[in-house]
Amino acid sequence: MRRISFWIATFVLCWVAANWAHGAELRIPQNATAGQSLTIGAGAGGTLYLVGPGQVIKRKVQGGEDVQISGDELRNAGRWIAIVRGGGGDQSQVFWVRPGKAENVNFLARPSRVPVNKPGVISGVAFVFDKSQNLVLDPTKVNFSLSVGSAHAEHTATSSNGVAWVTSSSAPKAGAAQFVASLPDVQVRRVIEQVASDPCNLKMKVIQREKGKVTVETDPVRDCTGNAVPDGTIVTFTQTDSTGRSVVDARIKKGIARAQLPAEPNARISVASGVVLGNEIRLGGGQ
């Protein structure tokens, strides 16, 4: 009976001691998440320091009490160290704070201006963040959509290490394309200006001959997919005749380029824009 009492007393003492020791330990949950509240058992009490990426939190704690850290305070994900000083000894413990759920997207769309009908020229890169701007490393589905006019293309990419990306071709139709990266609750819009490509089938004709001058004019200048080449584009008219060569770098205005050249007999007039050649006409003869 004595022996039994001895063992029971020993067990109770051990249990009390273990319980007391456990109460003096620093206890931190292993699933801390940025932006969410956190409860820390500060053991014997003293001053609790939480040192994280770009942030330090300090609390006075009584022995045996738990400390509540609010979600607004615990903003930064990454490696943190909890330190308790005083209250019978210093303790420290490393713990990790994970990013919260994906709530923000930063979206890089390149380029801002691109010729139409070019394969694989548009790239979109989305960086997924939580509400505290921590990069969300867990795979997250990001939806990309590119639309100009009635043409619409959509693609879903899963982020890897917080980054999701997509490449796309430019549409055959010129215009301001809306390039959108979206999460369920948020979307970011960029504009990709899709512009006409090089002129195609450049043609001109004589529209007037008077007072020693001949006026030549192009047909509406369009690229190979039918988009109007923007106003201001240079169209070069070159006339070769017996007096030499005359050149006018005309600008497209309202879709048409026009130039006045000296009216000389047997003149040959050609037209070009950039590296694209157009037709040639002869004055005084057939085209």
Place this chain on the structure above:
Amino acid sequence: MGRILAIIFAIFTVALVAAGAIHKSSTATASTPEAAVQSLLADAKARDWQGAYSYVAKASNADLQNFQRDIQGRDASLRTYSSIDSFQTRVLRQNDDEGLVRTDVKYSTAVGPFYDTRDLRVVREGGNWKVVWPVQKEQTVPPQVIPVNYLRWDIIWRGANDDWGAQDVESPHVRILSMHPTERDNSVILMGEVVNEDTVPAFVSVGATLVGKNGQDLAEETSFDKTSHVLLPKEVSPYRVDFPGIKLADIKSARMKPDSMLVPASADPVIGVLHQRVEQDAKGHTVLRGELLNESGQTVNIPHVLATFYDNSGQVIWVSDGYVDRALQPQVPQPFAVDLRDELASQVHTYRVTVNQYSLNRQE
């Protein structure tokens, strides 16, 4: 003693006043045709317009104001930013009543030296030699309204408060179409053409680095004013990069670096280049001549002509440039001439002229 000093000082003062009061006679004399031309140019160099004009023959039919403007320039042209640096004269022919003197005048201008060669007729007027100064008649434009509605490109850049992911406006895409190296006058010269492939205007600068046989960079230069810097969409410009004192044999390769920047610009003015032809100048050198026609409604103060010469395979064999020292009035043709190296004249199959312009009152 004091009275003597006073008399001496009085005489000295009178002499100084008399010397200061002496003006050059309105009928300046020159004993030879060449002396008349030299005196005229010397006075013009000293900006003594009255003195220079005293050597101008009545047959010139030019008043002092026109004569002065002819030499000094007008309308903020390049001539107005220049002064006569030096001149040389040579008598081409002479008899008792008339002579012909070739003058080579070198002007110092804001863009480097400018050379003007004229054959001046000198006539005997009342026993003195006088220069028939051919004042260039400037055409005046009749009052009129010229509608100009070419577009401008303005730019809104990315702001400081924009989201960091927001893209800025893209720089224009330019491309070097060709590059041809050559060696002339103890210099390596890289030349070719560059095009603005984009739909927006570009400020373009072509730089080049020469790499030596051992792989080290030998020299780095840019095209400076041997190119059109502002290129509108699809505009093609020649470029020329000179490396003085370097031999082609010392070079392994060249790195070309076309830089482009988006700039606000206007599609105006349009300058036509008319009646271009290659011919010989008075000295027998080959030049490309033509006329510039400003088709806009504003004066172009300083035109800059760039000429590209091609051989029969279409390769650029020379790029030459020249400033026109007179302003381009709207709708008024203005002659120009740029040099072509004589040894290349026989190889030139075709050529192309483009015009840069600098205008005071234009907002880019």
